Amino acid sequence: MAALAPDGGRPRLRLVPDPPVAPARPLLGAVEVLPxxxxxxxxxxxxxxxxxTVAGFDPAAREAAGVDAAVRQAALECFDGRELTGVGVAAAGLVDPERGTFIEVNDVPALRGYPVAEVLRRALGVPVYVEHRARLQVLGDRWFGVGRGLRSFASVSTGEVLGVGVFFGGELLAPHGGRSGAHMTVLAGGEPCTCGARGCWKTVATTRWLRRRAQTEGLGTGMTLEALVRRGDGGRPMVEEYADNLALGLVNIQQLFAPGLFVLHGEAVEGGEGFRARVEERLRRDSGWSTAAPPRVVLGEAGRPDDVALLGGAGLVLTHR
Ligand SMILES: [Zn+2]
Structure with missing residues (x-):
């Protein structure tokens, strides 16, 4: 068929027919609700x-009107006019995947019992699925990251929010009423936790712990893992302690499910290769009993730590398809 030459001159003859245009595949929608x-x-x-797209709401408000407006605004601005297979929703809190509601998100009263799936379904007219953020992260890794093609691995959130999602034998483990591991007891009689128990993993392996520990050591307020790593030898003992504490929870997961591969997301990525190697070393030392291959620890993609839950939301849609 005839087509215009690139320089806009006379038409040239093309002997090979144009390839048929593939019908555009519907896209995937992802929504993340944070305080x-x-x-x-x-x-x-x-x-x-x-x-x-991003939309804000007042996290202290008791009524859901502000959340409603923000959910609709973010979704409509992002998805308007696009054909979607569905939307996957992530929340850092307790969710009810069957009902498509949030049960409770810490410190955000308006999200208690919030029917996010129904609100989005009405606005967009497509299927909507809801899952906990830590579990979704696994699906992000499974469909689009280092977990591609694997039958078993674990994906770990680190930093302000701690949690593990396990992909086991080709399935995301998401038992009704289960949680993501932050409140596993790792120290009998340890520090009190926000949940009321003592010695939870969360009390020794989050940014909050790191900041408090640094302050006790006279390193000032607002310390980060990245800054500690930059201090070199001066920061090393605390970096190693943080890595060891993080490994405590992973050892338990390895004992129960032997996923073999742990993908660290969030703050751990800032710790770099030294931090990763220390977590892996500690995990391997405590897994010497296993007949399986020594467990591996890898860092999630740097530079896009905020995207992992959104990719997981898209992965959730693919999983349901
Ligand atoms: Zn706890």
Whole structure:
């Protein structure tokens, strides 16, 4: 068929017919609800985020009107006019995947019992699925990250929020009423936790612990893992202690499910290779009994730590398809 030459001159003859245009595949929608913020992303089948939107709400408000407005605004701005297979929603809190509701998100009263799936379904007219953030992270890794093609591995949130999602034998472990591991007891008689128990993993392996520990050691307030690593020898003992504490929880997961591979997301990525190697070393030392191959620890993608839950939301849609 005839087509215009690139220089806009006379038409040239093409002997090979144009390839048939493949029908555009519907895209995947992802929404993440955080205290005070709703984020949405339009994702293609390779895990590329094509468009993102953000809308805010008052996290202290008791009524859901502000959340409603933010959810609708973020979703409509992001997805309007695009054909979607569905939308996957992530929340850092307790969720009811069957009902598509949030049960409770810490410190955000308006999200208690919030029917997010119904609100989005009405606004967009597509299927909507809801899952806990830590579990979704696994699906992000499984469909678009280092977990691609694997039958078993674990994905770990580190930093302000701690949690593990386990992909086991080709399935995401998401038992009704189960949680993501932050409140596993790792120290009998340890520090009191926000949940009322003592010695939870969360009390020794989060940014909050790191900041308090640094302050006790006279390193000032607001210390971060990245800053400690930059201090070199001066920061090393605390970096190693943090890595060891993080490994405590992973040892338990390895004992129960032997996922073999742990993908660290969030703050751990800032700790770099030294931090990763220390976590792996500690995990391997405490897994010497296992007949399986020594467990491996890898860092999630640097530079896009905030995207992992959104990619997981897109992965959730693929999982349900
Ligand atoms: Zn606890």
């Amino acid at each position: 005070g913020q709703v984020r949405a992303a339009l994702v293609d089948h390779s895990g590329k985020l094509l468009r993102r």
